[in-house]
Amino acid sequence: MQIVEDTGARETHVWKTGRAYWLPANPAGSGHKDVNIGDAPIEVMVVELETAS
Numbered sequence: 001m002q003i004v005e006d007t008g009a010r011e012t013h014v015w016k017t018g019r020a021y022w023l024p025a026n027p028a029g030s031g032h033k034d035v036n037i038g039d040a041p042i043e044v045m046v047v048e049l050e051t052a053s
Helices: none
Strands: 002-005 010-012 032-035
Antiparallel strands (some): 002 010
């Protein structure tokens, strides 16, 4: 999978089925898209952690 930032920066990640991975939070107001650059379908579950108020 490739993560493409609003700025055009790209990061390629090779993830294995059944494993959990951690990515740092994006800066507030920024955006990105996840692009499947492989030849097989992928499923990604995103969990966003927030501080209690």
